[in-house]
Amino acid sequence: MTAQRIGIEALNVYCGLAYLPVPALFEGRGLDPARMSNLMMDRRSIGLPFEDPVTNAVNAALPLVERLTDDERNRIELVVTSSESGIDYSKSITSYVHQHLGLSRDCRILEVKQACYAATAAAQLAVGYLASGLSPGAKALVIATDVALVDARAEYAEPATGHGAAAVLLSDDPRVLTIDVGAFGNHSYETMDTARPFPGFDIADVDRSLFAYLDCLTNSFARYAAKVDGADFATTFDYLVMHTPFAGLVRAAHRKMMREFAPAAPVSVDADFAQRLVPSLVYPRIVGNLCSGSVYLGLCSLIDNAGYTDGARVGLYAYGSGCSAEFYSGVIGPQSRTELARMGIAERLAARQELTFADYVQLIKENQDKLTPEENRDVDVSRYADLIGRVPGRPRMLAWTGIRNYHRRYEWV
Amino acid sequence: MTAVAPTRAEVERILREVITSILPGLPPEAVTGGRHLRDLGADSVDRVEIIIAVTVRLGVDVPLSTFSDTPDIDRMVDQLVEASRR
Numbered sequence: 001m002t003a004q005r006i007g008i009e010a011l012n013v014y015c016g017l018a019y020l021p022v023p024a025l026f027e028g029r030g031l032d033p034a035r036m037s038n039l040m041m042d043r044r045s046i047g048l049p050f051e052d053p054v055t056n057a058v059n060a061a062l063p064l065v066e067r068l069t070d071d072e073r074n075r076i077e078l079v080v081t082s083s084e085s086g087i088d089y090s091k092s093i094t095s096y097v098h099q100h101l102g103l104s105r106d107c108r109i110l111e112v113k114q115a116c117y118a119a120t121a122a123a124q125l126a127v128g129y130l131a132s133g134l135s136p137g138a139k140a141l142v143i144a145t146d147v148a149l150v151d152a153r154a155e156y157a158e159p160a161t162g163h164g165a166a167a168v169l170l171s172d173d174p175r176v177l178t179i180d181v182g183a184f185g186n187h188s189y190e191t192m193d194t195a196r197p198f199p200g201f202d203i204a205d206v207d208r209s210l211f212a213y214l215d216c217l218t219n220s221f222a223r224y225a226a227k228v229d230g231a232d233f234a235t236t237f238d239y240l241v242m243h244t245p246f247a248g249l250v251r252a253a254h255r256k257m258m259r260e261f262a263p264a265a266p267v268s269v270d271a272d273f274a275q276r277l278v279p280s281l282v283y284p285r286i287v288g289n290l291c292s293g294s295v296y297l298g299l300c301s302l303i304d305n306a307g308y309t310d311g312a313r314v315g316l317y318a319y320g321s322g323c324s325a326e327f328y329s330g331v332i333g334p335q336s337r338t339e340l341a342r343m344g345i346a347e348r349l350a351a352r353q354e355l356t357f358a359d360y361v362q363l364i365k366e367n368q369d370k371l372t373p374e375e376n377r378d379v380d381v382s383r384y385a386d387l388i389g390r391v392p393g394r395p396r397m398l399a400w401t402g403i404r405n406y407h408r409r410y411e412w413v
Numbered sequence: 414m415t416a417v418a419p420t421r422a423e424v425e426r427i428l429r430e431v432i433t434s435i436l437p438g439l440p441p442e443a444v445t446g447g448r449h450l451r452d453l454g455a456d457s458v459d460r461v462e463i464i465i466a467v468t469v470r471l472g473v474d475v476p477l478s479t480f481s482d483t484p485d486i487d488r489m490v491d492q493l494v495e496a497s498r499r
Binding site: 035038156191205206207208210211212214215248249251252255256259 | 456469480481482
């Protein structure tokens with residue numbers, strides 16, 4: 001363990017400009033409404049055709065970067081994007097993101113992939129770099145960014161799939177979350193639960209994936225507990241944040257963990273869930289799964305919605321198909337709420353425009369091939385000017401305008 | 414662990430009780446060996462709950478992923494019997 005404080009200095013999410021109510025999707029697809037209670041999802045963010053993994057990443061990170069002085073911005077020495085929505089086999093999403101955020105060229109940049117675990121892997125590697133003393137005062141920017149490609153073939157995963165990005169600025173000034181450096185547990189093995197073998201084509205084995213998520217939670221927490229003296233699932237953590245493919249899975253995961261690690265807990269499982277987990281599910285329930293950004297959307301939700309008045313320890317669980325997982329922890333406090341409030345996340349989520357099922361079906365056709373490699377392409381942002389114009393308080397944002405000779409083009413709108 | 418491993422018939426009975434407690438509208442006679450839990454109307458969370466509940470009742474400790482490829486209730490009973498004899 002190190003005495004140095006390392007963690008999240010600033011945090012933000014970008015979750016698009018539009019949403020579809022989950023009941024409208026159930027009705028439009030003819031899904032069984034009885035399934036909604038176990039899904040526990042209310043709305044899902046829907047991307048527009050001019051939004052891609054680059055724009056989502058930039059639009060999530062820009063409010064963080066704009067708040068830094070020039071000197072502070074130049075201390076960002078590492079930028080990592082994590083994505084399962086790759087746009088090229090060689091050129092990274094980060095190369096575009098780094099450019100459009102106007103970051104220093106004295107910077108290490110790369111893109112990583114490990115399904116929905118990738119951002120946490122990158123963040124923990126960054127924590128190791130920051131704690132190493134190799135470059136005192138350095139900052140690292142990790143951005144989880146994805147777009148949704150689902151359609152009716154995804155069945156009950158379609159209503160739970162989100163759209164957007166989470167930006168995590170790490171440093172030795174952890175105003176949002178002080179990470180318990182060295183307190184973590186991992187669990188990884190090969191399994192074919194979900195994959196994206198082609199752009200626009202997802203495969204998913206639902207049982208295999210849910211079972212792996214739950215087994216990995218048990219095992220990664222057990223590894224954490226083996227490393228951290230006195231760690232106890234029921235009492236060590238004031239709150240918990242878990243990767244949220246859908247909120248109903250988090251409820252089932254909590255129940256399983258309480259059975260296994262706290263069978264004699266004095267509070268009921270339901271009351272414990274309401275106290276320690278529900279605040280982290282407010283945003284995920286109205287956004288959908290943000291892939292490796294999901295756990296950081298949950299952390300934003302917790303910080304904005306939980307009733308802590310003093311320092312509070314948070315247990316975080318990230319799971320990525322394939323599979324790999326990590327349980328780690330950190331501490332939030334009242335200053336976390338103050339820092340995150342500057343991002344106005346609840347207000348921006350409320351400002352999204354509601355779509356009809358018919359609007360959504362039309363958008364799927366335009367969204368589904370946005371990752372498919374093309375030599376030339378035009379994306380007409382002005383077609384969506386009406387919708388963009390209705391979003392109250394919309395800040396300046398980056399839009400994807402097309403491709404020329406395989407080079408993606410962007411403009412500020 | 415139970416002191417004496419349950420018989421196949423006991424495992425089958427316990428599994429049937431668990432399934433009908435988690436899917437209360439399901440008539441017990443609908444739980445037949447050749448069907449998958451999905452065919453009985455169990456969604457993914459119900460399937461997790463059924464497997465956890467039956468392993469707790471039987472006192473067996475196996476990863477959930479043991480059942481990732483389980484094709485039907487007959488095979489699930491086989492797997493639970495094997496696990497309870499370990």
